[in-house]
Amino acid sequence: MTGQALYELAMDILALRFPDGDIPVSCEDMTGRALGLINLLIAENAFLDARLKKTDPAVSPITALTDEIGQSAEIVSRAMPYGLASLLILNENATVASLLHGLYTAALNEVSHSYGAGIAPIREVY
Structure with missing residues (x-):
C-alpha cells in the first residue's frame, strides 16, 4: 500500500x-x-513488523506519499489507517482521536496475536 492510499483510508x-x-x-x-x-x-510498528517477518527490526521511512510502505500488509491495512486518522484529528477533536487510537491499538493486538507474536509469561532463567 502506498502512503497516499493509507492517507485516503484515514x-x-x-x-x-x-x-x-x-x-x-x-x-x-x-x-x-x-x-x-x-x-x-x-x-x-517496526518491532511488531520484524516479529511477524521473523527478521531484525528495521525502519524504512517513505520519502513521498507515492512510495510503498514496506511493512507487513496486515499492519498497514488493518491498523495503520486508524493510527493515522487518530494522529491527523488529534488537534481538532481529542475525543475522536482517543477513540481511533483505541481502535488502532486493538487492531495491532489482533494482528500480533493472530500471527504468533503473542503474549507469553516471563520465565526466570539462572
Missing part, C-alpha cells in the same frame, strides 16, 4: 473526503502532515 475514516474521492482544500494541513505521521507509525 480521511475516509474521518469522513473528510468527497464522494468523488477528492480531499477538501480545507484539509491541506492534514495532507502536509501525513508523510511525517506515516513515518512515525512505521517507526512505532
